[in-house]
Amino acid sequence: xxxxxxxxxxxxxxxxxxxxxxxxxxxxxxxxxxxxxxxxxxxxxxxxxxxxxxxxxxxxxxxxxxxxxxxxxxxxxxxxxxxxxxxxxxxxxxxxxxxxxxxxxxxxxxxxxxxxxxxxxxxxxxxxxxxxxxxxxxxxxxxxxxxxxxxxxxxxxxxxxxxxxxxxxxxxxxxxxxxxxxxxxxxxxxxxxxxxxxxxxxxxxxxxxxxxxxxxxxxxxxxxxxxxxxxxxxxxxxxxxxxxxxxxxxxxxxxxxxxxxxxxxxxxxxxxxxxxxxxxxxxxxxxxxxxxxxxxxxxxxxxxxxxxxxxxxxxxxxxxxxxxxxxxxxxxxxxxxxxxxxx
Numbered sequence: 001x002x003x004x005x006x007x008x009x010x011x012x013x014x015x016x017x018x019x020x021x022x023x024x025x026x027x028x029x030x031x032x033x034x035x036x037x038x039x040x041x042x043x044x045x046x047x048x049x050x051x052x053x054x055x056x057x058x059x060x061x062x063x064x065x066x067x068x069x070x071x072x073x074x075x076x077x078x079x080x081x082x083x084x085x086x087x088x089x090x091x092x093x094x095x096x097x098x099x100x101x102x103x104x105x106x107x108x109x110x111x112x113x114x115x116x117x118x119x120x121x122x123x124x125x126x127x128x129x130x131x132x133x134x135x136x137x138x139x140x141x142x143x144x145x146x147x148x149x150x151x152x153x154x155x156x157x158x159x160x161x162x163x164x165x166x167x168x169x170x171x172x173x174x175x176x177x178x179x180x181x182x183x184x185x186x187x188x189x190x191x192x193x194x195x196x197x198x199x200x201x202x203x204x205x206x207x208x209x210x211x212x213x214x215x216x217x218x219x220x221x222x223x224x225x226x227x228x229x230x231x232x233x234x235x236x237x238x239x240x241x242x243x244x245x246x247x248x249x250x251x252x253x254x255x256x257x258x259x260x261x262x263x264x265x266x267x268x269x270x271x272x273x274x275x276x277x278x279x280x281x282x283x284x285x286x287x288x289x290x291x292x293x294x295x296x297x298x299x300x301x302x303x304x305x306x307x308x309x310x311x312x313x314x315x316x317x318x319x320x321x322x323x324x325x326x327x328x329x330x331x332x333x334x335x336x337x338x339x340x341x342x343x
């Protein structure tokens with residue numbers, strides 16, 4: 001009996017806490033959970049993709065299954081999650097900011113420009129600005145994650161060739177942060193941010209655009225179906241990533257340049273690096289790891305959008321239709337208030 005009473009009291013307490021939270025805080029929590037879950041599920045594929053992008057000779061030549069065997073043999077099961085701590089530490093605040101600012105930008109556009117259409121075009125603009133905002137706040141964590149994932153245990157061949165500087169072995173997230181900052185200052189922590197911004201603006205915008213466009217064609221009786229949300233998220237992720245993938249390759253190579261062989265030409269700007277990769281490594285390198293990325297993006301984006309929608313429902317975030325109805329009521333009250341005073 002006492003256990004049931006304690007359970008009821010706990011439920012009442014949680015209900016009160018949820019109801020007292022502002023909407024933006026609920027969206028932050030929902031976005032953070034969605035990002036963390038999605039990133040952890042696809043972490044092994046993310047590690048292999050980064051190795052394909054940055055260690056071309058050692059991993060790309062042996063393919064996906066060969067890379068899986070090599071990592072399992074030289075580093076063990078945890079090798080697939082090397083750098084995932086930094087990845088999750090980055091993606092949780094990134095996803096939280098991304099989803100929350102997307103909703104905020106979307107509301108701000110609607111309130112500031114009430115005549116603007118409510119279609120997917122609005123989601124394209126809001127998603128683009130939200131992606132840029134989230135990148136600027138969390139980019140150093142992405143750089144650290146890439147440097148940690150770039151390190152390979154037991155790679156004697158590359159060590160002998162001088163590709164991996166033995167003095168540039170990072171022990172963990174904080175060690176990588178401190179060494180990068182001591183070496184190049186704040187600018188070093190934002191190395192490669194330009195291609196990230198160039199890539200995230202169209203990618204984030206297109207991702208939200210395609211997701212909302214796909215949802216518009218889902219029959220009303222299936223709007224809440226998890227399967228349909230997963231399908232919509234998968235298509236949105238694949239289409240958005242295809243258009244922006246070369247910039248992701250440029251970003252990764254710029255991030256790990258300082259721990260690659262010193263005799264290689266310096267990569268200075270985004271377009272210069274893009275041209276250099278195409279000339280020195282071939283244009284196919286700009287799409288290196290794309291097939292793996294498809295395998296990663298499909299579940300990642302699908303799970304992210306689906307978990308976000310589920311979390312919003314659990315946290316009782318008002319749906320867009322409910323929010324729009326409230327906004328119209330408030331607007332009508334404001335418009336009728338002056339006339340009632342005049343009368």
